[in-house]
Amino acid sequence: MDPGSGSGARAGLCSNRINGAPMYPCNGSGGKFESEIDGLLANAGYTVRASELAHVAQRLERLESVMGAVQDPGLSHLASEAVHYNPSDLAGWIESMLGELNPGLLDAGAVFRSQPPPPPAPAPGPAPVAGSGSGSGSAPFSDNSRLVGHAPLSEMDMDMALMADYGVNGGLQFNGNPHLPRAFTAEVPAAGVFSSVGEQQRRGMPNLVSAKHHRLGFQSAACEGDDEGSSVTQWGPVQQVPAVVNGDEGAQESGIRLVHLLMACAEAIQRNDLKMASSMVQEIRMMMRNPSGAMGKVASHFVEALARRIYGLNSPESSVGQADAQSELLYHHFYETCPYLKFAHFTANQAILEAVEGHDRIHVIDFNLMHGLQWPALIQALALRAGGPPFLRLTGIGPRQPDGRDVLQEIGMKLAQLAESVNVEFDFRGVMADKLDDVKPWMLQLRAGEVIAVNSIFQLHRLLYNDPSGSSPIDAVLKSVRSLKPKIVTVVEQEANNNAPLFLDRFTEALHYYSTMFDSLEACNLPPHSTEKLLAEMYIEKEICNIVACEGPFRVERHEPLSQWRMRLGSAGFRPAHLGSNAFKQASMLLTLFSGEGFTVEENNGSLTLGWHSRPLISASAWQGI
């Protein structure tokens, strides 16, 4: 608001208590003053003129009294269910809304109120959070105040900050609507009356009632000359009692509550208060009886991971590597259902192709062969290369299999068959190693005259564990790679910061990142409840479990953003090689094909980043030895 305008204008817009007598000139005598108010009203979106405001107020008084006194059975809910507040008590009004959202605040005595608490009688209200969570028969809010924490104000600050964060960048999408819940927007009287009609409609009231309501409103408005001159005791914004279970807004608000509880739980773990953390986990699980869309799924994975951390349920096997058939299956399904890995593979292939142009003998070293899905496309592109295909040698690194099968050799043979069918001379070698730093350069059997390409898809972040002795496996590995003198090193990593030293920071970042990833998964044209979708989600769930529940050498998902990788690779003796426009075009086309709107490809100092609605998910870059 413009501080230059008179106090009268401010009074008019803050909807202070208005008697029968208007507080500002309404018969055109204060022309400039009035037009200022008109302008301010128009900017706020109201098509009412300043001169009419007193009249509007009087009509609303009448409506209010009629609503309170109505006997008609179809309309009696207007008297009992509509909630009215004193508009001059803004602080109390805001606090009542926050109380709806987070009942613990009420009892903690953080803010004082002079009004009676909002009636929870007709609406389900915040009862599910309070009552069922604690299980005791006592008053609904007292249990929550015990659970919520020692410093309710600071939590509220955190909540507000979180709220603003979600509202602003839309990172969390509750049913596609990134805006703050309606409870936080100021309701103006004129709009407030009719939106309570909407509320009734959502609860399944027949349309007839709303039509009558409208007519009632207009009737009283049409009564001219009925100035009663009585003073208004209470009128103002009709409170929107949030319906937790029904409608978009309900899912949004329960989503926000979930996030609050998750953050509070993580904070408790950070403080080492495991008792409180475990009781919160119980509460979250109770809330999760009605999962609401993508947010609900993310929350369920996170709460299970938190439970694992609290109760120490993680076994080393569940967190280390992708060594078993189940992990491979999950990886494979994840590859197929979403564009992330296709983007990774095709971009890396393009970089390799451009780097090895003109060379006749190529040796590619793949840090994690898996099913070898990256390589058919490279073989095909080399087969069609102008000047004839080169001699291609592939060294695939992979972990030891628990059942003793030599998967590397099987995959190698399949790739060899493919290469033979398209007349590309091909040679394969498998190197079995559980950890990348176990691989020494002599194992790769380099030959003279060949140009080397090193390919690492989602592997380098596993090496970031800091040994107690101070050295990190990543330094050793980068040093060995540098000693191979490769022509090109392709690196694809998650664009996230899930390796912060503090657990709480890691948790928050992971929550943001995986919520975004789940949202993008929803857009991948997968039939709901299909096996593919479930398996893709399980793959992500394993990552989440690892980040949240594991520590030390077992925590292998230590994602770091590209900026930090740049520094590491730079100090290890590499300089960036720009990915060309071909890679960019190919990536954009790939994304157009495999998923709808939402996925974005950005070019960033020569590297490509795949994102969901401009929130980055995966980054691909290429490097050369200096």
Added chain:
Amino acid sequence: MRRVGESMESKVQKVAGREVTAGNSNSHASRAVFGNNVDILEEILKHLDAKSVGIISCVSKGCQQAAESEYVWKIICTHICPSSVFETERLQSLVATMGGFKRLYMNFLHPLHSYSHHKHCSSLNEDVIRLSLSLFSVDYYERRLESFRTRMPPILRSIQALLQ
């Protein structure tokens, strides 16, 4: 095989048009026109675009057989790609090995073309072709992997999901 001349072409297309409207019940009509020489029908089809070939394949068993011939689809693909990329021996043998031109067109070239930014052009640009070939090779590989022996390769499934 020699190319059909200009005046013949229009006559041939008229015949083909009649073929389409005749419908299934007139399969004896097709035999009357072409005898048992599917080759001639192939010669006709190679002048048409993909959609017409698809329509004709619904007419009768003989037409379907002709419409599925690799020869026809190779020519369709060659016509639709601007550069001489498709006319090289190497590429043709690669595509033939990896599953054939019909599969390439139906499952990769066509969907990519519909979903790309250049759908208003009748011919594909090189990027679309390159990407289709890459995806085609992954599809070929997946079909050979044991786990997918009996099912549709996932890469194909995800493309087909788009078409629904």
